Amino acid sequence: MISSLVIGVIFLALGLGLRYWINRRKFYRRGMMGAEGFSSYEKSVAIKFIERLGKWIAYALIIFGLLSLWVYSREKKDKQDHEMEIQKTN
Template sequence: MVASLVIGIIFLVLGLGLRYWINRRKFYRRSDTGAEGFSSYEKQVAIKFIERVGKWIAYALIIFGLLSLWVYSREKKDKEKTEVEIQNPR
């Protein structure tokens, strides 16, 4: 039960951190006019591809983290429900 809470928090933080890091790199790559600066065409293509894949990985981490937190909350509710039923049998 606690494992899903820990995994959920870790994956959520990793996903949000990855998104932040990618967006921060993109922000600092911009010039005063708003255009992104790359030293070559190949670097631009490679970096944009890696960032796109990284964003999808971040989305997957965030979704998995949220699902793990949801599983934890469901397990906690079920455990509380069974404890109440054991204390107050019908």
């Protein structure tokens, strides 16, 4: 039960951290006119592809983290309901 809480928090933090890191890199790559600056066309294509892939991985981590937290809340509620049934029967 606690493992789903820990996994949920870790994956959620990793996903949000990855999104922040990618967006921060993109922000600092911009020049005075707002255009991104790359040293070559190949670097531009490669970096944009890797960042796009990284964002999809971050979305997956965030969704998995939220689902793990939801599973934890359901397990906790089920455990409390089970304990209430036991108290009612005694």
